Amino acid sequence: MIGFITLVFFLFNTIGNMEPVNADPANFGFNSMDVCIENCAQCKNMLGQWFQGPLCAQSCIQQRGQFIPDCEDFASIAPFLTKI
Numbered sequence: 001m002i003g004f005i006t007l008v009f010f011l012f013n014t015i016g017n018m019e020p021v022n023a024d025p026a027n028f029g030f031n032s033m034d035v036c037i038e039n040c041a042q043c044k045n046m047l048g049q050w051f052q053g054p055l056c057a058q059s060c061i062q063q064r065g066q067f068i069p070d071c072e073d074f075a076s077i078a079p080f081l082t083k084i
Helices: 002-016 032-050 055-063 076-078
Strands: none
Touching: 032 055, 032 076, 055 076
16 A cells, blocks of 8 residues: 555656646657658558559649648548549
8 A cells, every 4th residue: 555655646746747848840840741741651551552642642742741631531532542
């Protein structure tokens, strides 16, 4: 029981002494075009032959990463799906 109380006290002090972190993506060199192309590659790996990865990447390059595809959002990947 003493070990549990010590653990709770430790966690309370640790969490209480934490400082807020600025998690702004701009601080970490966030590049939307890189993310867009990486998402295209991830969708290609997930969906295989039903997804046109090169067309997705080309679209990212043309739009300079302004539109980021999401593999779980049908509307964002619909233009890159194929009928087999």
